[in-house]
Amino acid sequence: MSTWSLPERTLALAVAVVVALVAVAAPVLASLYLARQQSIAEQQAHMAQLARDVLRRSDQTRTQLIEAFEQMKDVDPATPCSPGRIRLMGRLALVSDQLQGLAYVDGDRLLCSSFGVFDPPVPVGAPHYRAAYGGEVRIGVELPAIPGTGFILVSRIGTGSTGIVHPRLLLDVLTEEGDIAVGLIGRSARRPIALRGTFDQAWLTALGDRSAIDLFDGDHVVAVRRSNIGDYVAFAAVPAVSIEAGLRRTAAVLVPIGAVAGAVLAFAVFYVARLQLGVPALLKAALRRGEIFVEYQPVVDLRTGAWVGAEALVRWQRRNGETMRPDLFIPVAEESGLIGRVTEAVADIVGREAAGLFARQPGFHLALNLSSIDLASDRVLDLLQRLAVRTGARAGNLVVEITERGLVRGPAVGSRLEALRRSGILIAIDDFGTGYSSLSYLKTLEVDLLKIDKSFVDTIGRDAVTSHVVSQIIEMAKGLKLGLIAEGIEQEQQLRFLRERGVDFGQGWRFARPMAFDALLAGLEAQAAAGPGGTPATRSGARPASA
Numbered sequence: 001m002s003t004w005s006l007p008e009r010t011l012a013l014a015v016a017v018v019v020a021l022v023a024v025a026a027p028v029l030a031s032l033y034l035a036r037q038q039s040i041a042e043q044q045a046h047m048a049q050l051a052r053d054v055l056r057r058s059d060q061t062r063t064q065l066i067e068a069f070e071q072m073k074d075v076d077p078a079t080p081c082s083p084g085r086i087r088l089m090g091r092l093a094l095v096s097d098q099l100q101g102l103a104y105v106d107g108d109r110l111l112c113s114s115f116g117v118f119d120p121p122v123p124v125g126a127p128h129y130r131a132a133y134g135g136e137v138r139i140g141v142e143l144p145a146i147p148g149t150g151f152i153l154v155s156r157i158g159t160g161s162t163g164i165v166h167p168r169l170l171l172d173v174l175t176e177e178g179d180i181a182v183g184l185i186g187r188s189a190r191r192p193i194a195l196r197g198t199f200d201q202a203w204l205t206a207l208g209d210r211s212a213i214d215l216f217d218g219d220h221v222v223a224v225r226r227s228n229i230g231d232y233v234a235f236a237a238v239p240a241v242s243i244e245a246g247l248r249r250t251a252a253v254l255v256p257i258g259a260v261a262g263a264v265l266a267f268a269v270f271y272v273a274r275l276q277l278g279v280p281a282l283l284k285a286a287l288r289r290g291e292i293f294v295e296y297q298p299v300v301d302l303r304t305g306a307w308v309g310a311e312a313l314v315r316w317q318r319r320n321g322e323t324m325r326p327d328l329f330i331p332v333a334e335e336s337g338l339i340g341r342v343t344e345a346v347a348d349i350v351g352r353e354a355a356g357l358f359a360r361q362p363g364f365h366l367a368l369n370l371s372s373i374d375l376a377s378d379r380v381l382d383l384l385q386r387l388a389v390r391t392g393a394r395a396g397n398l399v400v401e402i403t404e405r406g407l408v409r410g411p412a413v414g415s416r417l418e419a420l421r422r423s424g425i426l427i428a429i430d431d432f433g434t435g436y437s438s439l440s441y442l443k444t445l446e447v448d449l450l451k452i453d454k455s456f457v458d459t460i461g462r463d464a465v466t467s468h469v470v471s472q473i474i475e476m477a478k479g480l481k482l483g484l485i486a487e488g489i490e491q492e493q494q495l496r497f498l499r500e501r502g503v504d505f506g507q508g509w510r511f512a513r514p515m516a517f518d519a520l521l522a523g524l525e526a527q528a529a530a531g532p533g534g535t536p537a538t539r540s541g542a543r544p545a546s547a
């Protein structure tokens with residue numbers, strides 16, 4: 001195992017930075033993108049509504065024009081401006097809500113209308129175009145009595161009968177926003193009949209033969225609708241800039257929210273990354289500054305509840321008050337080659353706190369966790385022998401816990417364990433059942449205790465299959481004449497199950513949590529005072545008397 005090399009760290013940090021940047025940018029961009037899509041969709045619906053409106057009015061106007069032309073058909077063409085005919089035109093204009101008036105056009109001259117005879121006639125010029133269904137259209141025609149308004153004149157070909165339409169009537173749709181363009185466009189002539197704002201021929205081209213189109217060409221959100229009865233289309237368009245104005249308002253809300261969310265995320269990523277990368281350095285400093293200490297979790301006799309031993313568990317409290325969990329930093333210490341120093345620190349602290357303990361508590365045991373790396377060197381033998389001297393340990397007072405993974409590391413481990421056992425130290429297999437399925441090592445290696453992993457104890461009463469495995473482990477341990485310690489007992493039901501199957505020892509919050517050495521000692525003294533069979537754990541149900 002090696003510590004992370006510099007390039008690896010740099011790479012990891014770079015990845016963390018990229019992740020952090022993405023974490024900041026992604027929510028903001030995503031929310032803006034969604035807001036833009038949303039607002040385009042809303043505008044599209046609005047434009048479609050306006051275009052349909054214009055089209056409906058235009059179709060109505062067309063229908064009324066045709067009705068009026070039908071009515072005028074029978075009048076004598078020789079006297080197109082007779083008083084009778086002018087009265088008829090007046091009446092027809094009155095009943096129509098879309099036609100401003102009716103008129104008679106001869107060539108390019110307007111001779112008379114529902115308002116009366118024009119004398120002299122009004123020149124109206126040639127038609128601007130001819131619609132596909134037989135109408136001639138003139139746009140922007142000023143009438144003498146009403147200067148300043150360009151009327152639309154639609155004539156039935158060959159009859160001179162003409163309708164006068166006010167362009168605003170066609171376009172008088174509700175538009176609060178000033179920058180919306182609406183219009184009615186002659187389809188085959190590709191010319192506007194009535195227009196407010198600007199019209200782009202490309203929109204008509206995009207419509208092609210279809211009857212409706214909604215499009216966003218990057219500049220405008222546009223809706224075009226074709227009439228089913230006349231040769232024209234209606235459109236409405238809003239420039240993208242006015243969407244962007246709305247978007248800016250949305251962004252003003254979303255961007256700060258996104259930025260804060262992103263920053264929190266980025267900070268978390270950074271924090272974790274830095275912690276991972278920085279742990280070896282932090283741990284080195286922690287070992288120097290004495291931020292490392294030890295807590296002891298009692299091991300109890302499951303029949304009597306008496307505390308028969310304790311497991312030393314390393315603790316790391318940083319100066320800023322933060323605690324680092326051993327299952328996070330122990331693996332890092334193993335990878336970075338610092339585990340030996342951690343083990344030394346733990347042995348040293350236990351030696352100091354538990355000095356002379358076994359002279360007073362000869363039947364008690366203390367367990368230390370060893371990493372497989374510890375077993376690769378001879379230092380561990382010296383370390384434990386020194387600990388035995390300081391604590392006054394005799395055979396059976398000190399236990400080392402090694403995981404299954406640690407055991408299968410090679411022949412050197414086996415011989416080192418042998419040496420430990422010869423000096424009276426017991427060997428326990430930690431987290432038993434979680435490592436290798438092959439248990440062959442149990443036959444070749446001499447061990448004393450098995451610790452049933454908490455994950456198995458957890459299944460008792462919950463998962464029939466796995467709690468069956470617990471029973472098998474128990475049977476096997478008995479067959480091999482090994483002592484059993486069940487870890488992580490939290491519930492009465494688990495305790496009962498294990499006790500019924502003859503498991504001797506247990507550990508868990510049901511009895512006691514890891515505690516300072518003083519608390520352990522106080523518990524032991526209370527237990528001694530209560531006499532044989534009476535223990536603080538059995539009587540109070542959970543805690544030493546001092547707690």
Ligand code: C2E
Nearest residue numbers: 313314326327330346369370371488489490507508509510
């Ligand atoms: P482990 O050796 O299996 O230690 C038991 C872990 O389970 C401890 O967590 C203990 O606090 C916890 N525990 C005990 N009873 C209960 C219970 O009833 N319920 C629950 N939920 N948890 C319980 P801790 O102290 O966080 O230690 C985690 C692991 O870190 C240890 O697992 C061990 O693998 C490692 N470790 C701890 N101290 C040392 C050490 O000094 N050296 C080495 N090499 N590893 C250590």
Ligand code: CA
Nearest residue numbers: 311369401430
């Ligand atoms: Ca352990």
Ligand code: CA
Nearest residue numbers: 430431451487
């Ligand atoms: Ca364990």
